Amino acid sequence: MSERETFMPDEVLAASLAKKGPKQYTLWVDLEYCVGCHACTMACKAENNTPLGVDYNRVTEVEIGEFKDPQKSPDVRVYFIPMPCMH
Numbered sequence: 001m002s003e004r005e006t007f008m009p010d011e012v013l014a015a016s017l018a019k020k021g022p023k024q025y026t027l028w029v030d031l032e033y034c035v036g037c038h039a040c041t042m043a044c045k046a047e048n049n050t051p052l053g054v055d056y057n058r059v060t061e062v063e064i065g066e067f068k069d070p071q072k073s074p075d076v077r078v079y080f081i082p083m084p085c086m087h
């Protein structure tokens with residue numbers, strides 16, 4: 001797998017580049033790389049000048065797994081899911 005395939009499969013990129021007519025852009029966030037820094041939330045907030053407490057882009061934290069045995073390392077994984085408004 002090439003570095004670019006990590007972000008977009010070749011066939012998806014080729015189909016997108018071959019498409020005629022107006023371009024439609026998209027934002028692809030690979031959740032394996034999201035560290036929950038909220039920079040996207042802050043960038044959106046700055047661009048749209050939203051007031052305090054109003055965020056068009058949120059990042060949620062999801063914890064999956066269990067703390068089964070206190071003597072062992074927990075079997076858990078945390079994912080951050082950025083949720084832009086898609087506008």
Ligand code: SF4
Nearest residue numbers: 034035037038039040
């Ligand atoms: S929180 Fe937003 S800016 Fe930070 S890594 Fe995740 S998607 Fe990127």
